[in-house]
Amino acid sequence: MTQKLIVNGGKELAGEVTISGAKNSTVALIPAAVLADSPVTLEGVPNISDVYSLISILNEMNVKTSFEGTTLTIDPTDMVSVPMPTGKIKSLRASYYFMGALLTKFGQGVVGLPGGCFLGPRPIDQHLKGFRALGATVENERGAMYLKTDEDGLQAARIYFDVVSIGATINVMLAAVKAKGRTIIENAAREPEIIDVATLLNNMGAKVRGAGTDVIRIDGVEEMHGCRHTVIPDRIEAGTYLIMAAAKGKDVKINNIIVEHLEGLIAKMEEMGVPLEIGEDYVRVTAPDGPLKGISIKTLPYPGFATDLQQPFTPLLMTAKGESMIVDTIYPKRIKHIPELNRMGANARVESDVILIEGGHQLEGAEVMATDLRAGACLVVAGLLADGETVIGGVEHILRGYDNIVEKLTALGADLHMEDRED
Secondary structure, rough: OOEEEEEOOOOEEEEEEEOEEEEEHHHHHHHOOOOOOOEEEEEOOOOOOOOOOHHHHHHOOEEEEEEOOEEEEEEEHHHHOOOOOHHHHHHOHHHHHHHHHHHHHHHEEEEEEEOOOOOOOOOOOOHHHHHHHHOOOEEEEOOEEEEOOOOOOEOOEEEEEOOOOHHHHHHHHHHHOOOEEEEEEEOOOHHHHHHHHHHHHHHOOOEOOOEEEEEEEEEOOOOOOOOOOOOOOOOOHHHHHHHHHHHHEEEEEEEEHHHHHHHHHHHHHHHHHOOOEOOOOOOEEEEEOOOOOOOOOOOOOOEEEEEHHHHHHHHHHHHEEEEEEEEEOOOOOOOOOOHHHHHOOOOEEEEOOEEEEOOOOEEOOEEEEEOOOOHHHHHHHHHOOOOOOEEOOOOHHHHOOOOOOHHEEEEEEEEOEEEEEOO
8 A cells, every 4th residue: 555646637726825935945955054053943944755854864963953833943063974874865866965064064974875856867976076176075985975175174166067057056055155265156057046045154154145146156254153044935836836727727826926936937828828917926827718829848947947847837738729849958858747647648749858749638537656756746737637536656756845735735626635545
């Protein structure tokens, strides 16, 4: 018996939903917090399994934590450096942020190779390039990364990333905040989550300038202290609910949104003909008068269309008139949702990493498997659209990134629940 998500489709959605704190910020903010010499309080932390995995890793290193409601307090006062447990590391990719944090805090660290969703090759070579430029030695032994600095510690450097990488940008920021001198990161990623991490670091006493641009300058400091910090809203969760509302919504208001973070998605929804009312911190979606229009999408680094919204967006394109096309330039192999959607009656195919969708086919409930986090969100959207019952396996992927998804959708009028069923 394993836990499945059962979705009875066809129900119209109406009402309001409030977006939680950003998963992709939180999983970097938690490792960043250990750089302080006194407690850090994070507010607006989402209730997702990745957070509990990171808390467990912190506890292994003698970091005291308290997680109540959406407030997480991290006290690294008595933290010790221990080899990080490989099993927990493999459960989430963001554990690699401990590489930069441990290098800064202790001058050394042993971190198991990261896991997370399989989306094709996601090398960490740019992270390692940055660490080595700062003076660290990095060795890969028996499936773990051994990082160390000499007695002089990390030294500032000018680092140019060969490819734009959110993870490498954040990890090198964590490694550089106490490095001696001024570190300059060029070709840095510009995502809002990087600004969020830089804001926390600066609140802790770091000197990070330029986050959100492609050049970040970091002047090393000797000490960092605790503070309070509120996590930004999750733009991917917000985008997913916007898509759900466009797919089955009668009148849905999505609250706690930073609209500027979603401009790539909103532009494409408007191009399809989705009626949107855009407020200062909300977006209201109402039912369209006629069929939506098929469009083409290309995922790009921020501020382009987010790769994390490509999969949830796919079922919406299946409701549109005509053919649509998706090109994912970030993760071209992010295509495992397509066979699952075709089980539900979709007409979609992959040709040379291009997803081609023929719209206008009614989806039917079926047994499907979430192969990764955003593929799981895709199948929830498809289940809402489908006639009959959709049984989604691999629920643990969905729970990694969506805070109280069953409760939030139920409040909007959806019919779904968790249930133990035989495989």
